[in-house]
Amino acid sequence: MKEVKIVTKDLTLHYGQKMALNSINIQIPEKEVTAFIGPSGCGKSTFLRSLNRMNDLIPSVHIKGEILIDGLNIYEKKIDVVNLRKxxxxxxxxxxxxxxxxxxxxAYGPRINGINDKKKLTEIVETSLKNAAIWDEVKDRLPDSALGLSGGQQQRLCIARTLAVQPxxxxxxxxxxxxDPISTGKxxxxxxxxxxxxxxxxxxxxxxxxxxxxDHTAFFYLGELIEYGKTRKIFTSPDIKQTEEYITGRFG
Amino acid sequence: MNSDYKKTAYTFTAESLRKKFRFSEYFAEKLITSVAFLSIAIIILIFFFVFRESLPAFKSVSKTKAQTTEAAVNKPESYGGNEAAAEQKPETYNGAEPSAAPQKPETYTGADSETTANKPESYGVVKDSALSEKEVNPDGNLVSSESSGGEGSLSSLFSNEWYPVSENPRYGLIPLFVGTLKVTLIAMLFAAPVAILAALFSSAFAPAWLREWIKPAIELLAGFPSVVIGFFALMVMATFLQNVFGYETRLNSFVGGIAMALAAIPVIFTITEDALTAVPATYSEASLALGATKWQTAVFVTLPAATPGIFAAVLLGVGRVFGETMIALMATGNAALSSLNPFESVRTLAATIGAEMAEVVFGDMHYGVLFLIGSILFIFNFTLNALAEFYVKVRLVRKIQGRGA
Structure with missing residues (x-):
């Protein structure tokens, strides 16, 4: 395992009275892909959204525990959410x-960060689109509306938009x-x-x-982290029976 | 076998599937259709009749020419005569009622009758000579010699003077247009920013409990009687604003504009708020996830996405102000001046109808012109609404299909 980027300690989240996440402890490594799987409503999206504090937008959400990124608790009072999300x-x-x-x-992301130099913006736009592997498809229609793109292109555009802020x-x-499968493949x-x-x-x-x-897979079920490990291990020989049942399609 | 087969009862028979005449459905359908057509027809007819009533304004010029000169000559006399007749009345009235003090009223009426009897006469004489000789008006009127006659009445629609009850009536709509547009502009300059920012606050920044209060409260204000707003503007606001800004005319387009802004704000607010909340939450989420502040998100993402709706809201606000009668009547001073100074009195189109309708002679030129104004208001508001509708549709379609930015 590479260096750990994100660590959560006993992360518990309530929507009002309803518990959505129950004391999650996980270590997410740097520069690798970690997948969250689980049936609908198991809390994996909620967990994801608490990693960049998007759940702050929902007034009824209460969070206990810690999320440490590079060792810093992002739910500390003096953390600026806006800069965190960048x-x-x-x-x-x-x-x-x-x-x-x-x-x-x-250009929206760089612009709100105070970059207004046209040349620099053009540069950022080009690199972001290239990194999102959509440059060749859109380079001739940059002034056109983004809503004219296909669904897959739009999603890659959204990724490019995210990259432009250099997270x-x-x-x-x-x-x-x-x-569709082809866009998914891309x-x-x-x-x-x-x-x-x-x-x-x-x-x-x-x-x-x-x-x-x-590279790593976490299986969530009913707000709890059931199993977490190398993807290969989870999919070939999971330790816990529930994981195996879910992966083989016996429930979920 | 064959005979057995025949015995089984077919369910798909011409008998069971024959077309049925369902009377109630037929009736309901026809009823709904006819009511719908009727309502459309009524709307068209309203306009038709309003416009038809304005036809006297366009009546054959030659005929009116002779008539109006005659009328113009006659009028002052008859006017004076009426006055004299009116003078008779108070006398009898006085005589009948206060028997204890007959001395005073008599002297009073006597003096009055003398002065008033003199006035119209001299007035009539001046007019008479002016008209009969067809010279340039001696009272220094700006009308050209051509337009001093009856013929001028129609062409005077485009003149700069609205003197409908003068001896030489002039129906210049320009000052009314200028006044209306001035008031509308002032009202919109106040109402649009306030309403849009209020809607932005309510949709993007206000906590949920506050929003639940603000929106219904402002929507209730939309039903606030304009006569109350007008009264408030007339009595309180006009004085206050005069004290603050120190202009000369107490009732002017500025006061009227602000009062009308009060009437337009709820309209603009409600529709803008709807447009803003209709912007998908995914937009603002995307922006926030990029590290934008709430403020940046609201101004650079939500607001632009709601532009068509906001535009429509402002247009409807303009329509509201344009047709607003009571506030205009009470707070704008009602002087048909075509100046661009916001602190001078104005007379709006709607207020003109409201003020003069009751005193106009049926079928008269003046009567026709008032209805012409009505038609203009109708056409204007119709165009405005159509424009708003059209613009919103085109913009939305373009946005959805992704042509243009």
Missing amino acids: KIGMVFQKSNPFAKSIFENI EIILMDEPASAL IEELIFELKKNYTIVIVTHNMQQAARVS
């Missing part, structure tokens, strides 16, 4: 490009669930490329996808 990018289940041009979609960690919430290739430079955490319903792209 370092932890997020890609959503449904591709959500802004109703702006392709260029402006990518260290990228969270992906079922990034390929709404895409996204998976992209994830494979990105893990050279970024720590990636991905939530997926697709077991094959988890097996294909991830």
Whole structure:
């Protein structure tokens, strides 16, 4: 295992009275892909969203425990959420490009960070699109609306948009669930490329996808972390029976 | 075998599947259709009749020319005559009522009758000579010699003077237009930013419990009677604003504009708020996940995405102000001046109808012009609404299909 990037200690999360996560302890390594699997409603997306404090937007959420990134507790009072989210990018289940041009979609992040130099922006846009493996498809239509792209292209654009802010960690919430197999394949290739430079955490319903792209897999069930380990191990000889049953499709 | 087969009862028979006439359904369908057509027809007819009433304004020029000159000559006299007749009345009234003090009223009315009897006469004489000789008006009117006659009445629609009850009536709509546009502009300059920012606050920043209060409260304000707003503007706001800004005319387009902004704000707020909340949460989530602040998200993502809706909201606000009568009547001073100074009195189109409708002669030119104003208001608001609708649709379609930015 490489160096550990994210550590959670007894992370417990409530939506109002309802417990969504029950004392999660996990260590996510740097510059590798960690996949969260589990049936719907098991808390894996909630957990993902607490890693960049997106759950703060929901007033009823209460969090106990710690999430340490590089040893720093991100739920400490003096942490600035805005700057935290700049370092932890997020890609959503449904591709959500802004109703702006392709260029402006990518340039938005740098712009709000105070970069207004046109030349520099152009540079960032180009590198981000190249890193997201969509440059060749869109380089001639940068001024066109991003909503004119296909679903798969939109999702890669969203990844490019995330890359433009130069995060260290990228969270992906079922990034390929709404895409066709070919687009999914492209996204998976992209994830494979990105893990050279970024720590990636991905939530997926697709077991094959988890097996294909991830180095580590965590199995969640009913708000608890049931099993966590190397992907190969989880998928071939899991220690816990529940994991095996889920992976082989006997429940879930 | 064959005969056995025949014996089984077929369920798909021409008998069982024959077309049935369902009377109640037929009736309901026709009823709904006819009511729908009727309502559409009524809307069209309303406009048709309003416009038809404005036809006297366009009546054959030659005919009105003779008539109006005649009328113009006659009018002052008859006007004076009326006055004299009116003078008679108070006398009898006085005579009947206060028997104890007959001295005073008599002297009073006597003096009054003398002065008033003199005035119209001299007035009439001046007018008479001016009209009969067809010279340039001696009272220094700006009207050209051509437009001093009846013919000028129609062409005077584009003149700069609104003197509908003068001896030489002029129906220049320009000052009314200028006034209306001025008031609308002032009202929008106040209402649009306030309403849009309020909607932005309510949709993006306000905590949930506060939003649940703000929105219904402001929507209730939309039903606030404009006469109350007008009264408030007339009595309180006008004085206050005059004290603050120190302008000369107490009632002016500035006061009227602000009062109308009060009426327009709820309209703009409600629709803008709807447009803003209709922006998918995924947009703002994406922006926040990129490390944007709430403020940046609201201004650079949510607001632009809701532009078509906000545009429609502002247009509806303009429509509300444009057609607003009571506030205009009470707070704008009602002087048909076509200046660009916001601190001068104005007379809006709607207020003109409201103020003059009751005193106009049926079928008169003036009557026709008022209805013409009505038609203009109708067309304007119709166009505005159509524009808003059209714009929103085109923009939305373009956004969804992804053409243009």
